[in-house]
Amino acid sequence: MPRSNEVPIDRQRRRHLQSREEILDAALEVMDEAGVGDLNLTEVARRVxxxxxxxxxxxxxxxAVYDALFERGMRGHLAVLRDAAAGTAPGLATLRAMMTATVRFSVEHPVLSHLLFTQSVPGLTPSERAYRPSLEVVALTRAALSTAVARGELCASADSEQGLSLLIALTGGVASQQLANDPGTGFDQGRYARLIEPALDMYALYFAPEGGDGRLTQHVTPDERNP
Amino acid sequence: MPRSNEVPIDRQRRRHLQSREEILDAALEVMDEAGVGDLNLTEVARRVxxxxxxxxxxxxxxxAVYDALFERGMRGHLAVLRDAAAGTAPGLATLRAMMTATVRFSVEHPVLSHLLFTQSVPGLTPSERAYRPSLEVVALTRAALSTAVARGELCASADSEQGLSLLIALTGGVASQQLANDPGTGFDQGRYARLIEPALDMYALYFAPEGGDGRLTQHVTPDERNP
DNA sequence: GTCTATAATAGGATAGAC
DNA sequence: GTCTATCCTATTATAGAC
Incomplete structure (x- = not known):
């Protein structure tokens, strides 16, 4: 068989996958306008x-469209977290970067955020494949917590189920408040997204390493921060 | 006109309002099973x-059904907050009780919670009447924050827009994580709802009144709390 | 791989009898 | 105030031609 037969097949596959992506893009647009639960395939088709x-x-x-969006979203979130982690010093700085990146991701992709982090589509149960990247997200977060503890930046109890859950609730709370109350505003505009910074200060203070009365007295009170 | 003519009219009104309530109850049931956005009037009618x-x-x-549910939910939330506030000492204790009550309300009324606190129904803009009780909710929360500051339980910056927003994000985050990850579990069962306690500790520590280095050194670290 | 045509269904809302 | 009958529209999915 001549090699020339195989090339067009690859091309077709590529175009097929490309079309899938275009359809998913259009689907996100439609969901953005009509609501996450109101994906209308006729409208999607019209746009592509x-x-x-x-x-x-x-x-x-x-x-299947929803599921593909779910997988794409989860992969995107994971990629964003990896980027954030790669660009910072290990430990608490990584943790802060990851949580900030999550809020930014949520604000910049409100539709995906709704789809991924709340159950906004009643019947939808994501496939194992689509869900898989989120396991990696949790693993990354745990690792960052663990490193921060090992480096003496947080006390040991931060690296626990409760410590992790608190961090997730904190981050998710900031993001979801922004989406609910200031929809359509960017990371820097809304009233809530920027709260991720003081929220992480709050977290770090609560899980501050023990034995450091000197450290605690160095603590800058909120009033001093916001005169 | 004899007085006897008026009495049955009252009765009919009463029955009419009663039927409205029954319809709303059924609507909540349907939304609980099919999803908040999938209210099916035929099914509602069948149930009543x-x-x-x-x-x-x-x-x-x-x-109009959605709007009535929205108003009912907002009133319910407000009532729960008033109860919580009435049963506690003023200041920080009231604040804690109110936030805990909000999480409990969310967990015990997941459908209402979705309807009220996220925008789960695309086209739905609640009427001014339906939205009104939530203004009172915010006022109550502000008042509790202010009292806690006045009593020296929190530092002044807690009683600010940022302080309020952080508190709301924190509380909403705990509630929404529970709804997303442990749906159908009670306040005491799920992994998240109970986090409202340490979350409020975290908040109180972050906004601890200044000048108390002695107070700060009294701080019990998480590791000591969870041996 | 894209189309036209159409099935199949569902669900909100109205008209008018009783 | 409740019913039957019906309208109207929207939308997913399939069949089969080109």
């Missing part, structure tokens, strides 16, 4: 220049 | 023993 039945060449069902 | 068109004697539209 197809008729609605043609979408079934790319996705088996509407649920 | 009516045919779907008969509902229009009680509500002008599906949106």
């Amino acid at each position: 220049g197809l008729r609605q039945p043609s979408l079934y060449q790319y996705f088996d069902s509407k649920t | 023993g009516l045919r779907q068109p008969s509902l229009y004697q009680y509500f002008d539209s599906k949106t």
Whole structure:
């Protein structure tokens, strides 16, 4: 078999995958305008220049579209966290960068954020494949917590189920308040997203390493920070 | 006109309002099973023993049902907060009771919580009337913050927009994590709802009154709390 | 791989009898 | 105040031609 037969096949595959991505992009647009739960395939098709039945060449069902979006979102979140972690010193600085990146991701991708972090689509149960990246997210977060403790930046109890859950609740709370109360505003505009900084200060103070009365007295009170 | 003519009219009004409440109860059930955004009036009618068109004697539209639920939920939340505030000493204790009550309310009424605190129904903009009780909720919270500062339980910067927003984000974060990750579990079962206690400790520590280095050294570290 | 045509269903809302 | 009957529209999904 001549090699020339195989190349066009790759090309077709590539175009097929490209079209899938375009469809997902359009789906996100539609969900942004109509609501996360109101994905309308006819409208999606219109935006990519197809008729609605043609979408079934790319996705088996509407649920498959949701699932693909879920996977894409989870991968995106994971990538953002890895970037944040890679660009900072290990330990508490990494932890702070990761949580800030999560809030930024949520604010910049409100639709994905709704899809991933709340259960906004009633019947939707993400496939194992789509869900998998989030396991890595948790592992990364645990590792950062653990490193921060090992470096003496946080006390040991930060690296526990409760410590992790508190951190997640804190971060998620900041993000979801911004999405609920200041939708459509950027990371730097809204009233809530910027709270991730003091929120992490709060967390670090609460889980401050013991034995450091000297450290505690160095603590700058909120009034001094905000005169 | 004889007085006897007026009494049955009151009775009819009463029954009418009673039926409205029954319809709202059924609507909550349906939303609980199908998803907050998937309110199905035919199913609601079936549950209250009516045919779907008969509902229009009680509500002008599906949106009107949502709006009534929104108002009912907001009133319920406000009532719960007032109860919590009334049963505690003023200041920080009141604040803690109110935030804990909010998390409890969210966990015990997940559907209402979704409806009130996230925008889960795309087109839905609550009427001014339905939204009004939430203004009182914010006022109550501000008052409690202010009292806690006046009593020397928190430093002055707690009684600011940022202090309020942080508190709301913290509380909302705990509640929404529980709803997203441990749905269907009670206040005492889930992994997240109980975090409201340490979360409030964290908040109180961060906004601890100044000038008390002695106070700071009295601080019990998390490791000592959780041996 | 894209189309037209169409099935199949669902669900909100109205008209008018009783 | 409740019903039956019906309208209207939207939307997922399939069949089959090109």
